[in-house]
Amino acid sequence: MSQRWAAHMKCRPVIEHIGGPGHAARRQAPQLLVTLRNHAHLAAVYGNAFAAAVERELQGRALAAGITSDAALRLGDDRFLLSPYPILTSESVSRERLLEYVLISLCSTPVEHGGQTAFALVEARLIDAVDTKLTDSGIGPGTATQPGFAPDQCTEAWRLEYAKDMSEALRVFQLLNAGRLTLAFQPIVARVDFSQQLYQEGLVRALDEDGEPVSLEAALKSLERVGLIRLFDRCVVQAVLALLRLRPALCLGCNISAQSVVVDSWWRQVLEDLEADPFVASRLVIELTENASFPGTDEPLEFVSKLQQLGCRIALDNFGSRFNTLDFSVRAKPAIIKIDNGYLGRGRSDGAARSVLTNLVQLCSRLADDIVIEGIESEADIDAVRRRMDVWLQGDFIGRAKVRRSEHGMAPDLLMGCTATASEQT
Numbered sequence: 001m002s003q004r005w006a007a008h009m010k011c012r013p014v015i016e017h018i019g020g021p022g023h024a025a026r027r028q029a030p031q032l033l034v035t036l037r038n039h040a041h042l043a044a045v046y047g048n049a050f051a052a053a054v055e056r057e058l059q060g061r062a063l064a065a066g067i068t069s070d071a072a073l074r075l076g077d078d079r080f081l082l083s084p085y086p087i088l089t090s091e092s093v094s095r096e097r098l099l100e101y102v103l104i105s106l107c108s109t110p111v112e113h114g115g116q117t118a119f120a121l122v123e124a125r126l127i128d129a130v131d132t133k134l135t136d137s138g139i140g141p142g143t144a145t146q147p148g149f150a151p152d153q154c155t156e157a158w159r160l161e162y163a164k165d166m167s168e169a170l171r172v173f174q175l176l177n178a179g180r181l182t183l184a185f186q187p188i189v190a191r192v193d194f195s196q197q198l199y200q201e202g203l204v205r206a207l208d209e210d211g212e213p214v215s216l217e218a219a220l221k222s223l224e225r226v227g228l229i230r231l232f233d234r235c236v237v238q239a240v241l242a243l244l245r246l247r248p249a250l251c252l253g254c255n256i257s258a259q260s261v262v263v264d265s266w267w268r269q270v271l272e273d274l275e276a277d278p279f280v281a282s283r284l285v286i287e288l289t290e291n292a293s294f295p296g297t298d299e300p301l302e303f304v305s306k307l308q309q310l311g312c313r314i315a316l317d318n319f320g321s322r323f324n325t326l327d328f329s330v331r332a333k334p335a336i337i338k339i340d341n342g343y344l345g346r347g348r349s350d351g352a353a354r355s356v357l358t359n360l361v362q363l364c365s366r367l368a369d370d371i372v373i374e375g376i377e378s379e380a381d382i383d384a385v386r387r388r389m390d391v392w393l394q395g396d397f398i399g400r401a402k403v404r405r406s407e408h409g410m411a412p413d414l415l416m417g418c419t420a421t422a423s424e425q426t
Contacts, residue, residue, distance in 0.1 A: 030089040031127045032067070032082040032102065034058065038121040038227060039078035045159045045166075046116045053113035054120050055080070058106050065105035081127070089126070099124050099265035108231065110170055118166050119173075121227050124265070161225075168222035172206075176235065180207045181216075181410040183239060184401035185252065188372055188394045191386050198336070198370060198392045199251035199285050202240050203401045204410075213403045224257055233260040237270055237286075239410045244280045253285030255317060261288060261300040274310040281311035285336065289317045304332045318374075320360060329367050337368040338394070341375025347384070354384070361389045 036042075036055060043051035059072045062082055072080040088098050107122040175181050183202045190196040204220075205213035223229040233256040240254045263271075274281040286307055288300075304314050315336035316329060320343065329337070339360060346353035364371050373385055376395025385391060 029083065029086070032084050033075075033125050033127050034062075034072075034080055034082060034102070034106070035123040036078045036120055037123050038119075041162060041226075042118055042120075043077075044154050045162050046118060047114075050113050050116050050118070051077070054111045054118070057111045057113070058120060058122065061106050062102075065101075067102060067105065094268075095126055096265050096268045099126070100268040103265055110173070117170060119169060119226070119228055165222040165226045168219050169226055169228045172216065172219050172223065172232065175206050176410060179410075181205070182207060182213065182403050183236075183243070183254075183410065184213055184403040186394060186401040187399045188392050189398055191382070191389070191391055191393050194393075194398060197251070198372070199253050199283075201285075201287065201394070201401075202236070202243075202252055202254040204236055205401075205403060220257075224259060227259070229257040230260045230266055233257055234266055234270065235410060240284065241270070241273060241280060244283050245277070248279070251283045251285065253287050253313075253315060255287045255289045257289060258300070261303045263299070263303045263306050267303075271306065271310065274307075274312065278311050285313045285315050287315040287317040287338070288332075288334075300328070301331055304334075308333070315372075316368075319364065334368045336370045336372060337364040338372040338374055339364065341373075341395070344373055344375045344381060344385075348380070354388075358388055361391060365390075 036051075036058065039051050039055070042054055055077070059080065059082075062068050062072075067084055067088065068082040069085070070083045072082055074080045084098065087093065088101075089095075102124045103122060106124070107120045110117050110119045172181075182205050184205045185200040185202050187194075187200050188198040190198075204216050206216055206219075208214050220229065220232070223232050236254050237256065240252050244250060244252055260266075274284070288304075307314060313335040314332060315338055316332070316334045317338045318340045319329070319337045321340035339357070343353065343357040343360060347357045361371055361373075370392055371389075372392045372394055373389070374394050376382060376385070376393045376397050378397055381395070381397065382393065385393060
């Protein structure tokens, strides 16, 4: 909790409960609408009692965090209204900052009840005035769901898969809390002079019982399926920013999911940090991965534009593999395009595939300043690329992703929105 909110907690005014004598006057004050977006999922997998317990826990966390002193006004199983303290809705506190604080306070830790544990997925927004006919005002019981769920798909197989993914998500955040997540960095180098780097890509690794780094690729897919990847991506970006502050000579990049490419309260602290330090922003590359499709709106373009305005570079990762469209690539105006390693792999034994790769590089060079060929695995790959293309190279043959544990660790306090800690030891 910030000093502003901590100080406020010591001198709380007496605020009447919703429905009490002051209800009519307070009805016009900003209200906080909280939606439990995965209520239907939790009820289907863990039972109605667990879903109800999650709702009660969220309301309790709001009280404990000093967001409200009131009982909540329920609008249905998945939605309720809170009356935030006046200081939190004053002009001195931006709405985005308040909503970020609400999100982190309510859903940065899992809920335990009846031997079951799961994360709540929370959406929060301020309502300027609450109509007495709540269901007619567009804020009644909602139908928002997470990816991979629809009522007609709620089979036993789906329940088992969701529970498995949630369990994997819990494991990832347990590793973060235990200080066992770290960043490994792989260089992206010039095709002729390997000492010249475009930047280094940060890859999240878990440390096993022997302290050896292990890939989290499968776990990240689970995070996407249960809708928790945005919370995790936020932690990764903050860890990279901490290292950029520590090492002024570095240019670093990291991947974020298509589900995270939205300008909203989750990114408020990150955006403010970038705006406050243009030198750090100029050395950050945000890679947009294609593990999931981008939302079918202009929100991803707004996100890209905001980062570009702050001085960051945008890279489109795994280009040409799955979800990325040429239209998005043209409109996003990325600084870097990274061509999926499958094109190089197929070109090793297929002349037609080599031509496709050459043509793809030519196309991408019209869309971005720098092109990266991923998946360099041998000297033959380097020679083939050098003869045909003016590109940058990335792959295990050039340099494997390396972990320097003393300074690349992801601190547990990232989950609560604080910046990462990084030692200056090498």
